[in-house]
Amino acid sequence: MLDYDAEAALYDGTRGGEPRAKAAAAAVLGLLPAGARALLDVGCGTGIVTARLAAAGAGLRVRGADAAHGMLRKAADRLGRDSVVLADAARLPFGAASFDAVSAVWLLHLVDPATARRVVGEAARVLRPGGVLVTTVDKDAAHDVGSDIDRVLAPWRDDRGATDRADLVAAYAAAGGLEPYGEAYFTGHGQGRTPRGAAETLVGGKFASWFLAGRAAGEQVARELRALPEPDLRRADPVYRVLALRKEGGTGRQGA
Numbered sequence: 001m002l003d004y005d006a007e008a009a010l011y012d013g014t015r016g017g018e019p020r021a022k023a024a025a026a027a028v029l030g031l032l033p034a035g036a037r038a039l040l041d042v043g044c045g046t047g048i049v050t051a052r053l054a055a056a057g058a059g060l061r062v063r064g065a066d067a068a069h070g071m072l073r074k075a076a077d078r079l080g081r082d083s084v085v086l087a088d089a090a091r092l093p094f095g096a097a098s099f100d101a102v103s104a105v106w107l108l109h110l111v112d113p114a115t116a117r118r119v120v121g122e123a124a125r126v127l128r129p130g131g132v133l134v135t136t137v138d139k140d141a142a143h144d145v146g147s148d149i150d151r152v153l154a155p156w157r158d159d160r161g162a163t164d165r166a167d168l169v170a171a172y173a174a175a176g177g178l179e180p181y182g183e184a185y186f187t188g189h190g191q192g193r194t195p196r197g198a199a200e201t202l203v204g205g206k207f208a209s210w211f212l213a214g215r216a217a218g219e220q221v222a223r224e225l226r227a228l229p230e231p232d233l234r235r236a237d238p239v240y241r242v243l244a245l246r247k248e249g250g251t252g253r254q255g256a
Contacts, residue, residue: 018048019189024136024240025052027184028103031134031244036100037061040126042089042119043107047075053103054079065089090118097128104135105242108164109209116163117172124176129249132181133173137166137243140210142188147235149198152224156213163209166243173245181246185239192234199225 028049032039037059041050044064054062064079065087066072075084087093089107102123108116123133141159144150159165170180193201199222201207211218225231 020187020191021048021052023186023189024049024105024242025056027186027240027242028053028105028134029056030184031132031182031242032060032101033130033132033246036131038099039063039101039103040065040092040094040099041103041105042066042087042092042123043104043110044075044084045071045106047078047084049103049105050075051078054083065092090115090122092122092126094126096125098126100128100131102127102131102133104133106136106139108135108137108169109139109162111163113163113168116168117175120169120172120178121176124173124178124247127178127247129247131247133178133245133247135164135169135243135245136240137164137169138162138241139164142238142240143191143193145192145236145238147193148228149193149195149225149235152221152228153198153202153207153211156211156217156221158212159210161209166241169243170245177248178245179248181244183244184242186242188238188240190237192237194232194234195225195228196231199223 039053039060039062041053041062041064044050044066047064050062050064053060062083064075064084066075066084067086067088069086072084072086085093089104104119104123108119111119120133127133140162144157202211202218202225203222213221
């Protein structure tokens with residue numbers, strides 16, 4: 001896993017910046033129950049999405065939580081120190097039924113299955129009846145956009161080990177008393193891959209969650225990627241999926 005304290009200074013610029021954050025925030029906001037007043041953004045990182053959630057107005061009070069000091073300092077600059085907390089998403093420092101919504105954008109794919117289960121369980125614990133967990137799912141799979149890059153990678157791809165698979169997240173949610181509530185999609189602006197960039201990522205081991213071949217095969221596939229036409233031209237941006245899971249009880253209904 002990346003050192004997110006060290007990554008904080010570069011994170012926004014390498015993850016689609018404001019355009020992607022705007023799209024993500026809009027997807028989250030569209031899945032909140034009507035009348036939601038308190039939202040916790042877990043794994044908030046630099047707060048680039050959290051700040052847009054907070055700016056939505058309509059009486060929504062937003063707090064961000066992250067376990068990386070470097071990330072949280074960036075978030076505090078955006079949101080104010082009173083609006084962020086240093087916290088492990090799997091052990092939240094909040095009482096039961098404290099929030100109307102919990103969001104987790106680009107978090108569950110980073111942790112192991114046991115931790116993902118605990119994160120979803122903690123979200124369920126701090127939600128009020130009728131509250132919703134809104135989380136991205138299937139992140140790695142979203143990067144398969146049917147491009148020439150994906151055709152080279154396809155024989156070696158296996159997403160079954162992904163910890164943010166929608167079916168797994170739904171099962172974790174059900175165990176915590178959460179039921180399906182809605183879903184949305186948003187474009188990952190600026191995240192389309194180039195052949196050369198995909199080759200470097202592969203050789204660097206960052207496809208390890210689904211590229212199951214050995215080192216020798218990886219180097220061969222990297223050579224095939226570098227040989228594709230227009231090696232520095234970005235292919236299509238991924239489209240990410242967001243699930244909303246509602247805590248039993250209450251009368252909350254999905255917002256517009």
